Amino acid sequence: MARKKGILDFMKMKNDGEQAVWVTAYDYPTASFAEQAGMDLILVGDSLGMVVLGYGSTIPVTMEECISHCQAVRRGAPNTWIVGDMPFLSYQISDQDAVKNAGRFHKEANVDCVKLEGGRRVCSQIRAITDAGMLVMGHIGLTPQSSGQLGGFKAQGRDVKSARELILDAIAIQEAGAYALLLEAVPPELTGFITRKLEIPVYSIGAGQPCDGQLLISGDMLGMFEMFTPKFVKKYANMAEIEVNAFKQYINDVKTGLFPTDDHVYHILDSHEEFESLFKEFS
Numbered sequence: 011m012a013r014k015k016g017i018l019d020f021m022k023m024k025n026d027g028e029q030a031v032w033v034t035a036y037d038y039p040t041a042s043f044a045e046q047a048g049m050d051l052i053l054v055g056d057s058l059g060m061v062v063l064g065y066g067s068t069i070p071v072t073m074e075e076c077i078s079h080c081q082a083v084r085r086g087a088p089n090t091w092i093v094g095d096m097p098f099l100s101y102q103i104s105d106q107d108a109v110k111n112a113g114r115f116h117k118e119a120n121v122d123c124v125k126l127e128g129g130r131r132v133c134s135q136i137r138a139i140t141d142a143g144m145l146v147m148g149h150i151g152l153t154p155q156s157s158g159q160l161g162g163f164k165a166q167g168r169d170v171k172s173a174r175e176l177i178l179d180a181i182a183i184q185e186a187g188a189y190a191l192l193l194e195a196v197p198p199e200l201t202g203f204i205t206r207k208l209e210i211p212v213y214s215i216g217a218g219q220p221c222d223g224q225l226l227i228s229g230d231m232l233g234m235f236e237m238f239t240p241k242f243v244k245k246y247a248n249m250a251e252i253e254v255n256a257f258k259q260y261i262n263d264v265k266t267g268l269f270p271t272d273d274h275v276y277h278i279l280d281s282h283e284e285f286e287s288l289f290k291e292f293s
């Protein structure tokens with residue numbers, strides 16, 4: 011099994027031009043499969059609210075849900091870098107909240123770093139968490155926790171005015187002490203510029219190729235999420251179809267007597283005669 015990667019490996023990968031590849035995972039089996047496949051990092055995203063808990067947005071997701079899913083993912087992927095995604099309102103109110111909740115991710119779920127959304131408006135939180143000895147990844151561009159202000163799940167940085175704000179945010183996030191930055195749904199031209207400009211690794215979800223690595227949501231790339239499919243998704247499997255077909259076959263087998271068969275039952279250990287006389291006692 012490959013040695014667990016650390017922050018120095020991710021810096022080296024950036025400097026060598028080697029892409030880091032990651033997916034989200036929310037449960038033990040998916041985390042284990044990701045580790046077996048050789049994924050460089052795993053994100054336990056607050057997208058868990060939409061992908062596995064069925065909420066319509068990431069807003070309702072709680073610290074307890076995030077911690078519980080991070081714990082399952084850590085059990086499934088003991089040797090992979092795990093990013094814990096801080097849920098809405100776990101860091102926005104104060105630096106104190108941010109440090110306390112980032113600390114919970116580390117103490118209770120043994121994550122390697124936390125990620126939080128926002129640019130200059132969360133830099134004091136990034137600084138506070140970093141000063142407490144933890145690693146923080148920034149996340150700008152399409153930030154789902156503030157999608158109300160963005161007017162929905164909309165790509166960002168497509169005009170010069172908004173690209174300028176994102177460049178200022180990216181620089182401020184590095185200055186605040188973040189060890190890496192995630193860009194979501196911004197044009198590749200801007201991604202390339204920010205990646206060259208910053209010393210820290212810059213990763214993309216829907217932000218094109220010219221950066222230090224790519225992230226996809228496991229539910230999207232595996233074909234398990236049916237609410238919508240973002241433009242940036244490439245589907246590598248259709249698990250929904252596989253699962254529905256398996257359930258249909260099972261229903262059909264039971265209704266037609268094809269399941270269970272002799273292979274799936276436990277045979278009696280005493281003779282049929284002894285069982286017959288047992289049943290007689292009670293009839």
Ligand SMILES: Nc1nc(=O)c2c([nH]1)NC[C@@H]1CN(c3ccc(C(=O)N[C@@H](CCC(=O)O)C(=O)O)cc3)CN21
Nearest residue numbers: 057060061154163164165227229230235239240241242
């Ligand atoms: N399953 C899942 N995958 C995600 O990538 C994801 C979530 N859930 N939940 C939270 C947010 C929402 N995300 C989204 C949603 C839609 C688009 C998107 O591409 N929408 C339109 C165009 C948007 C625009 O007008 O700029 C599209 O063309 O699909 C992107 C990211 C990313 N996050």
Ligand SMILES: CC(C)C(=O)C(=O)O
Nearest residue numbers: 034055056057095215
């Ligand atoms: C959309 C990605 C970047 C994320 O933050 C999540 O999965 O929660």
Ligand SMILES: [Mg+2]
Nearest residue numbers: 055056057095
């Ligand atoms: Mg998230």
